[in-house]
Amino acid sequence: MVFLVGLIVVITALHYFTGTEKVHVHDIYRRLYYLPIILGGLWFMLKGGMATAIVISIIYAPHVLFQWGHHPGSQPEQYLEILIYNVIGFITGFLTQRERLQKTRYQQTAERLEESYIKLREQADQILEIEDQLRRADRLSALGELSAELAHEIRNPLGSISGTAEILQDGMDPTDRRYEFAAILLKEVARLNAVVENFLQFARPERSDRGAFMPSEVLQEVFTLIEGQARKSGVRLSLEEGAAEILGDRDQIKQACLNLVLNAVQAMPGGGTLSVAQQRDGKFLCLKFRDNGPGIAAADLERIFAPFFTTRADGVGLGLAITQRIVRRNGGEIRVESRPGEGTTFSLCLPLADSSSNP
Structure with a gap:
């Protein structure tokens, strides 16, 4: 002034x-x-x-x-x-x-x-x-x-x-x-x-309440929750029973399984088959989620677990990222194999309850 x-x-x-x-x-x-x-x-x-x-x-x-x-x-x-x-x-x-x-x-x-x-x-x-x-x-x-x-x-x-x-x-x-x-x-x-x-x-909460439980029971609960949506999409669900127990937070593992099943059903809007099998791998039990959907492009496999990465128009890209974090928090690992046009297999591997290497 x-x-x-x-x-x-x-x-x-x-x-x-x-x-x-x-x-x-x-x-x-x-x-x-x-x-x-x-x-x-x-x-x-x-x-x-x-x-x-x-x-x-x-x-x-x-x-x-x-x-x-x-x-x-x-x-x-x-x-x-x-x-x-x-x-x-x-x-x-x-x-x-x-x-x-x-x-x-x-x-x-x-x-x-x-x-x-x-x-x-x-x-x-x-x-x-x-x-x-x-x-x-x-x-x-x-x-x-x-x-x-x-x-x-x-x-x-x-x-x-x-x-x-x-x-x-x-x-x-x-x-x-x-x-x-x-x-x-x-x-x-x-x-x-x-x-x-x-x-x-x-x-999900950060703290874990780890204990031994039957993954077959958890998977059956997940299938019960999702069977209505799967039926509407024409997706047939198949579960292989197993007798082994795994160690982890039951509720968190249930959420991880639910994420994988939801992804598989959403990937097959025209119908298909989703099967879950159990396979021992050393001191781990691997739950294999296998579908015969369109598969994942090779270029996308490296980024599939990255936060906010999605190939769906209505997706946000947090489901698989959170699933991976849950699995790692419980001492396990998650792998993915896919062939475009043939389907995708997610392997969710968690420590066996009877393993001497359990924390």
């Missing part, structure tokens, strides 16, 4: 103390007035631009009226310059004010998005705590209902953010870069909503 006032004072002094015979010098001084006018508009928006232009007009007008009175031919040009001062002040201030309003709207949208991320973390902590309390219950059905409620609560702020972004996008020129930024924001909100949906469905 001080700089702006000082600049106006200096330019005005140059006008008043320079003889009117130096016409070309005064022409330069008049152009110098544009500098404080533009700065006033940039710094203080519309009010600043107009106020600066009006002040300059008031203090410059007497100079034109009295000192240039003996040059009547020059006065019309100088009065026109005063008018242009005000036009420039208005345009600069108006454009700056509009840009700052747009910036404020974007900042508000970003703040809402940040609030959504914070709420997501809080809801994630809640679901992990609640899931831990339901470890001994039939958690799959209970967790499904809870996840639906939490997903609804999280979608509310995401919906607000999406709506705000759409409002900002309305009226913008598609060639405007800010239109592109709004489109990116809408796309990221949709992606976050999909991640929330997948996370609430598959998130």
Whole structure:
């Protein structure tokens, strides 16, 4: 502000103390007035631009009226310059004010998005705590209902953010870069909503309750849960019984098996066969999930367990990543073999309960 006032004072002094015979010098001084006018508009928006232009007009007008009175031919040009001062002040201030309003709207949208991320973390902590309390219950059905409620609560702020972004996008020129930024924001909100949906469905607690159990019983429970969906897709389920026990967290292994069975059924929408066999491999028991679906491309096999990698249009890509984490947490490993057009086999290998190498 001080700089702006000082600049106006200096330019005005140059006008008043320079003889009117130096016409070309005064022409330069008049152009110098544009500098404080533009700065006033940039710094203080519309009010600043107009106020600066009006002040300059008031203090410059007497100079034109009295000192240039003996040059009547020059006065019309100088009065026109005063008018242009005000036009420039208005345009600069108006454009700056509009840009700052747009910036404020974007900042508000970003703040809402940040609030959504914070709420997501809080809801994630809640679901992990609640899931831990339901470890001994039939958690799959209970967790499904809870996840639906939490997903609804999280979608509310995401919906607000999406709506705000759409409002900002309305009226913008598609060639405007800010239109592109709004489109990116809408796309990221949709992606976050999909991640929330997948996370609430598959998130598991970090602590394990390891013990010996029969994998055949777990697989039978999984088949019971999925048989309705498999029947609709025309997928036949086949389970090979076994007598060996494995060591691990029963509920976590059940979730891992459910993920693999769901993936296989979804990969065969036109029908097929999914069989699960048990095979000893040293101190491990391998559960082999074999389907005759379309298979997985060789280029995708290396990334199949990477978070957010998916080949389905409606997939998010967390199911296999979480399955791998569960298996490793329980001291096992998971492998995949696939031939395009012939099918895929996932081998879920876990420590045998009677192995001397058990932790």
